Amino acid sequence: MNWAFIAKYLPMYEKAAWLTVKTGTAGIVLSVIIGIICAAILYYRVPILRRLVSTYVEISRNTPLLVQLFFIYYGIPKVTGIKTDAFTCGIVGLAFLGGSYMCETFRSGIEAIEPIQEESAKALGLNKFQIMRYVLLPQALSISFPGFVANVIFLMKETSVFSAISLMDLMFTAKDLIGVFYKTKESLFLLVVFYLIILLPISLLGSFIERRLRRG
Amino acid sequence: MADFNLASIGLDVLFKGKNMARLIGGLGVALKISLLAVAISIPSGILLGVLMTWENKIVRFFLRVYLEFIRIMPQLVLLFIVFFGSTKIMKLHVSGEMASIIVFSLWGTAEMADLVRGALSSIPKHQYESAAALGLTKTQTFFHVILPQTIRRLLPISINLITRMIKTTSLVLMIGVIEVLKVAQQIIEANRAKSPNAAFGLYLVIFILYFLACWPISMLAKYLEKKWKV
Numbered sequence: 148m149n150w151a152f153i154a155k156y157l158p159m160y161e162k163a164a165w166l167t168v169k170t171g172t173a174g175i176v177l178s179v180i181i182g183i184i185c186a187a188i189l190y191y192r193v194p195i196l197r198r199l200v201s202t203y204v205e206i207s208r209n210t211p212l213l214v215q216l217f218f219i220y221y222g223i224p225k226v227t228g229i230k231t232d233a234f235t236c237g238i239v240g241l242a243f244l245g246g247s248y249m250c251e252t253f254r255s256g257i258e259a260i261e262p263i264q265e266e267s268a269k270a271l272g273l274n275k276f277q278i279m280r281y282v283l284l285p286q287a288l289s290i291s292f293p294g295f296v297a298n299v300i301f302l303m304k305e306t307s308v309f310s311a312i313s314l315m316d317l318m319f320t321a322k323d324l325i326g327v328f329y330k331t332k333e334s335l336f337l338l339v340v341f342y343l344i345i346l347l348p349i350s351l352l353g354s355f356i357e358r359r360l361r362r363g
Numbered sequence: 364m365a366d367f368n369l370a371s372i373g374l375d376v377l378f379k380g381k382n383m384a385r386l387i388g389g390l391g392v393a394l395k396i397s398l399l400a401v402a403i404s405i406p407s408g409i410l411l412g413v414l415m416t417w418e419n420k421i422v423r424f425f426l427r428v429y430l431e432f433i434r435i436m437p438q439l440v441l442l443f444i445v446f447f448g449s450t451k452i453m454k455l456h457v458s459g460e461m462a463s464i465i466v467f468s469l470w471g472t473a474e475m476a477d478l479v480r481g482a483l484s485s486i487p488k489h490q491y492e493s494a495a496a497l498g499l500t501k502t503q504t505f506f507h508v509i510l511p512q513t514i515r516r517l518l519p520i521s522i523n524l525i526t527r528m529i530k531t532t533s534l535v536l537m538i539g540v541i542e543v544l545k546v547a548q549q550i551i552e553a554n555r556a557k558s559p560n561a562a563f564g565l566y567l568v569i570f571i572l573y574f575l576a577c578w579p580i581s582m583l584a585k586y587l588e589k590k591w592k593v
Contacts, residue, residue, distance in 0.1 A: 209526065209577035211533035214570050217544065222566040225559065226372055300435070307437035311537060318439055318537075325443075331451035335444055339436065346435050 152333045156324060163320040164341045170234065170314070171306045171345075174241025175299055181242060182249025186287075187279065189250070190257050200250070207247035213308045216240040220312045237309040245302045252298055256291030257283055289360050296353030303346055317341050373564030376554045385550070386565070389543030390572050396460065396535060396542075397528040400467035404528075405521065407468070408475020415480045426476075433473035439534050441466045446538040459540040467528060474524055482516040483509070519588035526577040526584075533573070543569055 185200045207215075219240050224230045231239070260283060268282040288295075310319035321338040325331050369375040377383050415426050433441065446462040449455045457465070486509055494504040536544045547565040554561050 205578060205581075206574060209530075209581055210570055210573045211530040213533045213536065213544065214566065214573055218563075218566040218570050222563040225561075225563040304435075304437040307439040308534065308537075310439075318437075318443070321443065325447055329451075331447050335448055338440055338443065342436060342440055350431075350435060 148336065149330060149333055152328070152330050153337060156320075156333075156337065159320055159324075160317065160337050160341050163315060163317045164345060166314065167303075167306050167309075167316045167341075168345060170237050170241065170309060170316070171303045173238045174245055174306070175302050177238065177242035178245025178249045178298070178302060181246030182253050183284075185246060185250035186253035186257060189254050190283075191275075204247040204250055207244055208251070212240060212244045212305050213311055215243055216308065216312050219243075233309070233312045233314040236312060237306070237314050241302055241305065244305065245298065248298045248301065249295070252291045252294035253287060255294070256287035259290050260286050292360055293353075293357050296349070296357065300346060300349055300353070303349065307342075369564075370558055371560060372567075373558055373560030373562060374568075375564075376550055376558050376561045377564060377568060379554070382550050385546050386543055386568065386572070389541065389546035390569075390576065392460075392540065393532040393535065393542045394529065394576065396463050396467065396540075397525070397532040399464050400471050400532075401525050401528050403464075403468040404471025404475050404524070407472045409479050411472060411476035412479025412483065415476060416483050430473045430476055433470055434477065438466065438470055438531050439537060441470060442534060442538050459535060459538045462538060463532065463535045463540060467532065470531075471524065471528055474527075475521065478517060478520050478524070479513075482513045482520075485516060486512055515591040519584045519591070522580060522584040522587065526580045529577055529580075530573070543572065 185204070188196045188200045216236065220231070220233065220236045264282055264286065265278055268278045273282065306316060307318045309316050310322065313319065317338055321334045324334040328334075369378075377386075411426060411430070415423060415430075417423065442462060445466050446457060446459060449457045449462070490508055490512070491504060494508045499507065532542070533544065535542055539545075547569055550565060551561045
């Protein structure tokens with residue numbers, strides 16, 4: 148192991164790791180928003196929109212992110228003429244994928260709540276929005292928490308394919324260093340370490356909160 | 364649109380020469396890798412999953428570290444480790460396809476083991492106790508009481524693992540395996556001048572091909588899940 152090499156290229160990895168965290172976080176936040184909206188549409192059985200949402204969920208869950216990204220990044224601009232940069236494209240792709248995963252998780256969370264909850268809320272005079280905001284959503288969120296954490300980790304991991312649309316993330320940096328300096332061992336070591344730094348805390352925090360939720 | 368034709372959305376290249384057949388062949392490579400990996404993962408995952416429910420703390424600790432590491436690392440990182448690492452560190456030449464099969468088998472095994480462990484530990488304790496009270500031996504309890512219930516919980520989620528595997532194999536492009544995306548890139552490159560919009564048409568077709576490969580399997584899993592709902 149060449150430690151001088153590692154010290155020299157550590158800042159480069161650090162920068163790449165921030166890019167991974169930034170794109171990942173932005174994509175996940177958007178996924179949660181899309182997921183909540185889609186889950187609400189499915190739950191309230193909104194006509195027409197409901198069909199669109201379930202079609203979207205099936206399409207997004209049954210195709211790989213890499214193919215989605217290639218289509219968005221290389222395909223769509225050819226026909227529409229709208230060229231987006233890799234950064235935006237990565238976030239959009241991740242949100243497209245994550246939205247459906249979050250939707251499924253939240254939907255099963257809402258469906259797990261007994262109907263008596265909604266009926267009681269109605270009897271107390273809460274309106275549809277209030278029922279969602281104060282009765283269903285808080286319970287659904289805690290029921291779907293384990294699934295939510297699994298989705299967050301899954302989406303963070305999926306950001307590794309962003310290097311395919313030449314976003315200079317951790318994967319890109321590692322591949323670059325392997326190609327240029329042939330320092331395979333060091334590059335791979337740093338790659339693993341940085342992914343652990345990003346993903347391990349999410350996983351540990353997730354299981355910690357999950358245990359608290361189960362107890363409380 | 365009056366001037367709409369296949370070329371404007373880049374679908375014309377699909378019907379040139381053997382391009383469509385080449386694309387399908389490329390998807391075949393990805394499917395072959397995923398099915399091989401699934402065939403290895405399911406039995407070895409079941410074995411590890413059962414081992415994880417054992418009382419032996421040392422076995423459980425090492426299995427846990429292995430499984431958690433594999434499951435937390437992006438599959439692409441694992442591919443890089445095996446593909447680039449094996450050449451450099453172990454002085455072995457591993458082809459891209461071989462590296463993919465190794466990585467997806469390791470990953471699939473870890474995922475499958477987790478599913479098996481989850482399914483086994485979700486069987487309530489009273490099932491074991493009642494079986495013991497009825498005088499069944501440990502082997503009888505496992506084969507006649509626990510296994511049938513576990514399979515019902517396990518089958519839909521393991522079928523889903525197949526679709527996850529198929530989707531994940533799209534990554535093999537990144538270690539130079541000639542699969543469907545690589546074939547598309549070659550076709551786009553070859554037709555750059557004559558049909559500049561080929562990227563749209565080809566990636567759309569690949570999108571649809573992947574969907575057609577995964578969707579029926581997902582539907583089957585959903586159907587079984589509903590049918591066997593506990």
